[in-house]
Amino acid sequence: MLIRRRQFLQVGSLATASVMMPKFLKAFEQPNAVPAGNKVVVVLQLSGGNDGLNTVIPYRNDVYYRERPGLGIDKAKALRLTDEAGLHPALTGFKNLFDDGSLGILNSVGYPNPDRSHFRSMDIWQSGSKSNQYFDTGWVGRYLDAQCHCCDKPTQALELDDVLSLALKGNNNKGLAFKDPRRLFGTSNAQFYKDISKNYSDHHHDEQPADYLYKTMAETLSSADYIYKQSRLHPTNSAYPKSELGNSLQTIASLIFSEINTKVYYLSLGSFDTHVNQGNQQQRLFTEMNEAVSAFVNDLKKSNRFEDVLLFSFSEFGRRVAQNASGGTDHGTANNMFLVSGGLKQQGLLNAMPDLTTLTEGDLNYEVDFKQVYATILNKWLGVDDKAILGETYRHLSFI
Amino acid sequence: MVITNQIKNQHLLWRAGFGPSVHQLNTFTSFYPVKTYADLAASSERPPVYIDIANNFADGFTMGLGEVLRNRKKEGTDDKLQKRELAKKSRDQIKSLNLTWLDQMVNSPAQIREKVSLFWHGHFACRNINIYNQQLLLQQIRSNALGSFGELLTAVSKSPAMLAFLNNQQNKKSHPNENFAREVMELFTLGRGNYTETDVKEAARAFTGWGFNLQGGFVNRPFQHDTGTKTFLGKKGNFDGDDIIKILLEQKNCATFIARKMYRYFVNDQPNEVNVQWLADRFYQSNYNISSLLKDVFTSSWFYDEKNIGSKIKSPVDLLVGFRRMLPVEFDNKEVQLLFQRALGQVLFYPPNVAGWPGGKNWIDSSALMLRLRLPQLIAGNDLFGIAAKADDDQQMGMMEQLGKGLQAGRNEMNGLGKRFKVSAKIDWPVYQKQFINTPRPQLYHVIETALLQAKMPVALDAIVDKSIDQSTRENYIQSLSLLLMSTPEYQLC
Numbered sequence: 001m002l003i004r005r006r007q008f009l010q011v012g013s014l015a016t017a018s019v020m021m022p023k024f025l026k027a028f029e030q031p032n033a034v035p036a037g038n039k040v041v042v043v044l045q046l047s048g049g050n051d052g053l054n055t056v057i058p059y060r061n062d063v064y065y066r067e068r069p070g071l072g073i074d075k076a077k078a079l080r081l082t083d084e085a086g087l088h089p090a091l092t093g094f095k096n097l098f099d100d101g102s103l104g105i106l107n108s109v110g111y112p113n114p115d116r117s118h119f120r121s122m123d124i125w126q127s128g129s130k131s132n133q134y135f136d137t138g139w140v141g142r143y144l145d146a147q148c149h150c151c152d153k154p155t156q157a158l159e160l161d162d163v164l165s166l167a168l169k170g171n172n173n174k175g176l177a178f179k180d181p182r183r184l185f186g187t188s189n190a191q192f193y194k195d196i197s198k199n200y201s202d203h204h205h206d207e208q209p210a211d212y213l214y215k216t217m218a219e220t221l222s223s224a225d226y227i228y229k230q231s232r233l234h235p236t237n238s239a240y241p242k243s244e245l246g247n248s249l250q251t252i253a254s255l256i257f258s259e260i261n262t263k264v265y266y267l268s269l270g271s272f273d274t275h276v277n278q279g280n281q282q283q284r285l286f287t288e289m290n291e292a293v294s295a296f297v298n299d300l301k302k303s304n305r306f307e308d309v310l311l312f313s314f315s316e317f318g319r320r321v322a323q324n325a326s327g328g329t330d331h332g333t334a335n336n337m338f339l340v341s342g343g344l345k346q347q348g349l350l351n352a353m354p355d356l357t358t359l360t361e362g363d364l365n366y367e368v369d370f371k372q373v374y375a376t377i378l379n380k381w382l383g384v385d386d387k388a389i390l391g392e393t394y395r396h397l398s399f400i
Numbered sequence: 401m402v403i404t405n406q407i408k409n410q411h412l413l414w415r416a417g418f419g420p421s422v423h424q425l426n427t428f429t430s431f432y433p434v435k436t437y438a439d440l441a442a443s444s445e446r447p448p449v450y451i452d453i454a455n456n457f458a459d460g461f462t463m464g465l466g467e468v469l470r471n472r473k474k475e476g477t478d479d480k481l482q483k484r485e486l487a488k489k490s491r492d493q494i495k496s497l498n499l500t501w502l503d504q505m506v507n508s509p510a511q512i513r514e515k516v517s518l519f520w521h522g523h524f525a526c527r528n529i530n531i532y533n534q535q536l537l538l539q540q541i542r543s544n545a546l547g548s549f550g551e552l553l554t555a556v557s558k559s560p561a562m563l564a565f566l567n568n569q570q571n572k573k574s575h576p577n578e579n580f581a582r583e584v585m586e587l588f589t590l591g592r593g594n595y596t597e598t599d600v601k602e603a604a605r606a607f608t609g610w611g612f613n614l615q616g617g618f619v620n621r622p623f624q625h626d627t628g629t630k631t632f633l634g635k636k637g638n639f640d641g642d643d644i645i646k647i648l649l650e651q652k653n654c655a656t657f658i659a660r661k662m663y664r665y666f667v668n669d670q671p672n673e674v675n676v677q678w679l680a681d682r683f684y685q686s687n688y689n690i691s692s693l694l695k696d697v698f699t700s701s702w703f704y705d706e707k708n709i710g711s712k713i714k715s716p717v718d719l720l721v722g723f724r725r726m727l728p729v730e731f732d733n734k735e736v737q738l739l740f741q742r743a744l745g746q747v748l749f750y751p752p753n754v755a756g757w758p759g760g761k762n763w764i765d766s767s768a769l770m771l772r773l774r775l776p777q778l779i780a781g782n783d784l785f786g787i788a789a790k791a792d793d794d795q796q797m798g799m800m801e802q803l804g805k806g807l808q809a810g811r812n813e814m815n816g817l818g819k820r821f822k823v824s825a826k827i828d829w830p831v832y833q834k835q836f837i838n839t840p841r842p843q844l845y846h847v848i849e850t851a852l853l854q855a856k857m858p859v860a861l862d863a864i865v866d867k868s869i870d871q872s873t874r875e876n877y878i879q880s881l882s883l884l885l886m887s888t889p890e891y892q893l894c
Contacts, residue, residue, distance in 0.1 A: 119527070123753050132582075136758040162787040163743050164765045166752070174765040183786065187770060195864040196888060209669075209713050210855055212761050213769065213889035220766040275484075 039381050040256055040263060042249075042311040043140075043167070044289075044338075047270030049118065050315040052335040054282060056105055056353070059086045063321075063356040071278060071323040081105075085353055090286035093294030094338065101347040102297070102306070103340055104399045108354050109373065110334035110366025114317065118273070118331075121316040126167035128374055128390055139374050140264050141170030142389045143382070147263075148173055154219040155227060158255075159266040160248035168266055174216075175266070176223055181231040181251060188224035197221055230258035238299040245269055245292040253299045256309065263382060272315060278328040289313075297340065306342030310381055310400065313338040314370065320362055334366040337373065339399055346399040372397055403706060408433045410854060411709045414894035415666050416440055416698055417511025419722035425835040425851055437698050441691070444513040448542040451500050453493045454531045493531035498741075498748045499734050501538065505721045512694065517545040518717060519665050522759075524556045524588065525751035526565045532616050533561035534749055549658060549688035550649050553588060557645065560612035566754070569611045571604060573626040578604040581644075583754055589648045591657045595633065602630040606639040655684035659693065666697055668708050669760045675702055710855030710893045713763050716744035718894065719772060723886065726852070727832055729779060732824035736785075740775065743787050744768055769892075776886040778823050780879075786820035833878055844878065852885045855893040 054071065058064045059078045078086025079095040085105075087095050097103035113131040115121045124131055128139035137145075140157050147156060157168050157175035168175030178184035200214045234257040240250040245267070252265045269289055274281050293311065300306040318335030334354065354364045375394035378386035387393050409428040413420045417440065420428070428436075505514045520541045528534055537559045544552035556562055557580075563569055568580040581603035585595045609625030612618055620640075630639045633647055648654055659680035663671045679696055686692040697703055714722065720740055723729075731737065741747040745768055746757055777783035839847050845865075849857070865884055870876040885891060 117527075119750075120753065134753050134755045136755075136762055162767060163745075164767050169762070169765060177765070177767040187774065192864065192868050192884065192887065193773065195867070199864065209711060209761070209893055210889065213713070213764060213892055216764055216766060216769050217773075217889060220770055223766070 040309045041377060042265045044311060044313040045268035046272050046313055046315040047268050048273035049317045049319055049331055050272040051274060051329050052318040055088050056336050057086045058353050060084050061356055067322040082349060085349060088286055090283050091290050093290045097340055102342055104344050104347055104350050106337045106350045106368060108334045108367035109337050109370050111369055114333040116331040118316055125316050126165060128371055137171055138167035138169050140168045141174060144173035145170035146384060146388055154223045155262050157264040158262050181228045184224045185228035188221050230255055230260040233258040236299055240295045241291040243288045243292055245288050249292050249296040253296060256305060257303055275328040276326045310341040321356060322362060332363045334364040344399055350399055405432060408704050409436045412436055412698060417515050418505050419725050421725040422832050434699055440512050444510040450539050451535060453497045453535055487529055490529050490531045494534055494749050497535055506724045513545055517542045520545055522756035525754050525756035526561050528561040528565050536616055537561040546691045549690055554645055558618040560616050563612050568607055571608050572624040573608050576604045576608060581607050587755060589654045594653045599632055602632045603644050605630050606644045607641045610641050652684055656680040659683050667703060668711055712894055713760060714892055714894050716741055716746040728828040730826045736823055743771055772892055773887050776883045779825050780827060780883055781822055784820035785823050829879055833875055836878060848881055849885055853890045855890040857890055
């Protein structure tokens with residue numbers, strides 16, 4: 001009614017306005033194209049606390065079947081990996097990855113003094129803190145802070161979601177969240193925003209809140225433009241499942257092929273909070289994950305990029321060893337992680353299966369601190385100083 | 401630059417409250433801020449009305465029972481299902497508590513009380529799924545928000561919500577749990593660096609035995625209390641929890657910690673240490689009288705310095721409440737406001753962690769900013785909403801499924817943008833337009849801009865606004881101009 005929509009959402013090119021743009025915007029005009037061979041990380045967050053013991057199944061372990069009389073996955077149904085470990089029956093694609101040496105499974109990942117609250121434990125995983133520390137920033141966000149000092153790469157970390165996670169928030173730099181490049185472009189493309197953005201000049205010091213708002217706005221408009229164009233440069237023509245995860249991974253693949261400067265992609269799947277009737281819920285989510293990740297891997301292989309991409313999954317905690325009385329499991333502690341890439345140096349089961357006989361209050365003990373995984377990826381895959389980002393030295397692992 | 405009384409008064413109303421209401425628009429020019437402050441303070445004098453959602457004792461009792469059952473980790477199908485249902489009911493009621501309090505912030509004349517309560521709500525950050533505990537804690541905060549900090553601290557520390565959240569129910573002589581003692585010092589009173597790990601251990605011993613009962617009352621369980629001698633912050637004695645709080649309040653650092661935090665919240669994210677120290681000295685001398693501290697802040701000349709005006713990024717709650725105070729809105733489904741809170745990063749009663757909302761630049765990232773800029777057009781129904789807030793398993797707000805009523809399904813857009821929705825709401829434009837009835841058309845732009853924006857636009861928007869504005873009628877001009885001004889980065893500031 002009030003504002004004629006067509007006017008409000010008029011399409012125009014930001015580039016034509018570059019003459020008037022303040023200096024902090026200029027840099028975005030020449031996004032640094034990244035050479036092929038550029039390493040990319042895809043973080044897949046399984047929200048809600050995925051049940052690790054029904055993901056990687058200790059199908060020869062009597063304790064497992066004793067504690068899970070109704071919920072334990074039948075020996076015959078588990079997809080056998082080794083003579084002691086099998087995968088959830090829905091994870092056929094992951095079984096194939098295991099067989100061709102592109103899957104690493106890290107067992108018993110956690111942290112000291114684990115917290116069983118979803119929000120607190122997720123906070124710990126996303127910020128990369130210890131359980132007695134409270135950070136306002138996330139580990140990917142601090143990677144951005146370290147990487148782009150005078151940031152000319154506002155698209156270095158992208159989240160496929162409507163709302164940005166703490167993981168991608170740094171002190172001075174933040175990742176960008178969107179579900180669909182086209183919609184991002186649509187909502188950021190209002191002529192009004194472009195007009196007020198280009199008329200702003202940063203005569204203040206950068207610390208002023210108004211400057212920060214305008215800077216973020218300009219970055220968003222410019223990035224939306226850039227992401228949209230890149231997503232249409234080499235759109236993948238491979239088939240993907242019509243699920244949300246499928247769509248997101250398809251978008252990511254197209255962006256990777258466009259050689260956009262993005263180093264970290266972040267996406268989540270859930271909810272794995274299976275207190276009740278776990279069987280169906282986990283089956284449904286794993287089916288979605290299996291189809292989408294399989295399509296993604298095949299696509300990357302076809303374009304010879306699988307060696308450059310590392311996808312890993314995590315959840316804020318695993319679940320209790322014993323099933324509960326409602327056909328589900330309650331919040332637990334240590335859990336396993338999947339590492340998927342054509343460039344793994346170590347494959348298969350990377351460490352021993354969890355010890356089900358030595359528990360703490362019915363929960364698994366952790367063997368690997370998740371921050372070791374972050375440190376390894378930051379250092380060996382992304383080539384940055386992990387200590388500066390994590391605030392401490394963590395022993396590196398050797399899967400890459 | 402001359403700062404007019406109007407701008408100063410608006411500055412005061414934004415910082416000491418949630419911004420000017422539409423009915424106040426024509427009242428600013430004549431008053432000095434000192435008078436405005438006196439009026440504001442007087443309006444907040446009365447004790448607040450209890451927001452009673454779980455309003456019968458039986459409700460509260462069963463909720464309390466659910467909590468106890470959960471603490472005992474009792475397993476068994478019936479218990480489990482019952483607990484789940486109780487938990488769901490409790491979460492629904494916390495939503496009502498959220499929306500009811502939000503309405504208070506919009507409509508209550510006790511603006512200082514509600515604004516300062518929101519500050520304490522973040523300072524004493526607490527997650528607790530028990531509605532009964534939550535509403536009790538909120539009442540303690542709102543009742544003591546303007547009184548003595550010592551009494552507020554004691555009331556919060558003895559509330560079941562906080563004792564449960566910080567695990568003091570598990571703090572027993574035989575197995576001390578340090579969580580509560582640590583946060584009382586780190587977050588509530590002193591801040592890091594002003595105590596040692598030994599102080600934490602000793603304070604934890606003193607707090608042993610503090611807990612709560614089924615009725616939501618504080619209990620001191622003498623058999624759980626460690627009666628031995630403790631050494632705390634250089635003092636030695638057989639201290640209990642009350643002694644620890646007393647010793648904490650004796651520390652000058654405590655007054656400084658609170659004064660600095662309030663300065664950052666109410667004045668400027670960059671604290672001026674001279675002003676902070678002046679406030680802290682007087683706060684300490686007044687025996688932690690919060691009203692005196694606030695009066696010192698809001699009647700100081702430096703509070704009205706140019707650098708402090710329009711220099712703070714509004715919190716999502718400030719933004720939403722401030723909008724509603726200026727443009728009265730009726731939502732067909734009030735719960736859409738929970739979705740806004742969620743997508744913008746501040747849901748009442750669900751702080752991100754024990755440290756509360758960090759605020760400042762932390763509110764802003766690309767998606768949050770773009771949603772903020774679009775918010776006025778979304779509420780006015782000129783733009784479609786397509787945001788699914790992230791699931792939070794502790795929260796399970798189940799907002800999406802419940803929004804059906806208020807969100808009319810928008811047509812599936814032809815261009816493949818996916819499903820988007822119209823926020824179904826009605827803005828009371830006549831009451832707003834009435835305020836400008838005597839303003840000649842050529843002056844409307846300036847008058848409305850001054851009323852809505854505390855941060856000066858760096859460039860005159862006239863030309864830009866002209867392109868997007870609806871000039872057809874006077875009403876449409878006022879409406880589209882106001883919405884556009886509220887869609888600017890400047891409107892995010894106060």
